[in-house]
Amino acid sequence: MVYLKAIEAHGFKSFADKVNIKFDSGVTAVVGPNGSGKSNITDAIRWVLGEQSARSIRGVKMEDVIFNGSSGRKSMNYAYVRLVLDNQSRKLSVGEDTVNITRKLYRNGDSEYYINDDKCRLKEINELFLDSGLGKNAYNIISQGEVDEVLKARPEQRRNLIEETAGVMKYKLRKKESEKRLED
Numbered sequence: 001m002v003y004l005k006a007i008e009a010h011g012f013k014s015f016a017d018k019v020n021i022k023f024d025s026g027v028t029a030v031v032g033p034n035g036s037g038k039s040n041i042t043d044a045i046r047w048v049l050g051e052q053s054a055r056s057i058r059g060v061k062m063e064d065v066i067f068n069g070s071s072g073r074k075s076m077n078y079a080y081v082r083l084v085l086d087n088q089s090r091k092l093s094v095g096e097d098t099v100n101i102t103r104k105l106y107r108n109g110d111s112e113y114y115i116n117d118d119k120c121r122l123k124e125i126n127e128l129f130l131d132s133g134l135g136k137n138a139y140n141i142i143s144q145g146e147v148d149e150v151l152k153a154r155p156e157q158r159r160n161l162i163e164e165t166a167g168v169m170k171y172k173l174r175k176k177e178s179e180k181r182l183e184d
């Protein structure tokens with residue numbers, strides 16, 4: 001299984017100092033006072049995986065992810081986040097044990113993505129995660145609201161969710177497509 005080994009961030013939201021948050025393969029709990037930046041960690045993950053909606057990461061415009069200063073500290077000119085993924089299982093089609101995914105955004109709107117140290121387009125990151133169970137639309141990050149949704153869902157909606165998570169959805173879609181082609 002691919003797992004997250006570390007998140008490096010610099011200039012992303014409250015992370016004005018460069019941070020390197022390391023994770024083990026088991027369960028990690030992040031604790032801290034309100035406003036200390038716990039949710040900013042999951043925002044950082046969503047952002048690197050290509051989140052294009054500022055609202056989904058609790059901003060108004062994308063520039064809001066850049067550290068905007070605090071008392072005695074100047075705002076920064078860019079936000080940088082790198083995910084370090086363990087790929088010993090080779091679930092990601094890169095021939096390396098470790099895969100780094102990096103996103104950088106400058107205040108002037110310039111944006112860069114990298115897979116390992118190679119500059120790439122967002123499309124390539126999306127393709128890398130396709131069918132891997134990872135990626136910004138996969139169920140890597142379950143927010144508080146989504147837990148409620150699962151609990152309140154009707155049985156058939158819940159079934160859809162399980163099928164999507166299990167990776168059955170793409171086969172169902174393909175089946176539907178070929179049935180449609182037969183009808184046409």
Ligand code: ATP
Pocket residue numbers: 012013014032033034035036037038039040041064065066067068069
């Ligand atoms: P809670 O326990 O209330 O959920 P939390 O630990 O999840 O809190 P976050 O929401 O991750 O906290 O962090 C919010 C903090 O991040 C706020 O103090 C906010 O000012 C700061 N923050 C968000 N965006 C920026 C930015 N662009 N520049 C500087 N600080 C920012």
Ligand code: MG
Pocket residue numbers: 038039040
């Ligand atoms: Mg929070």
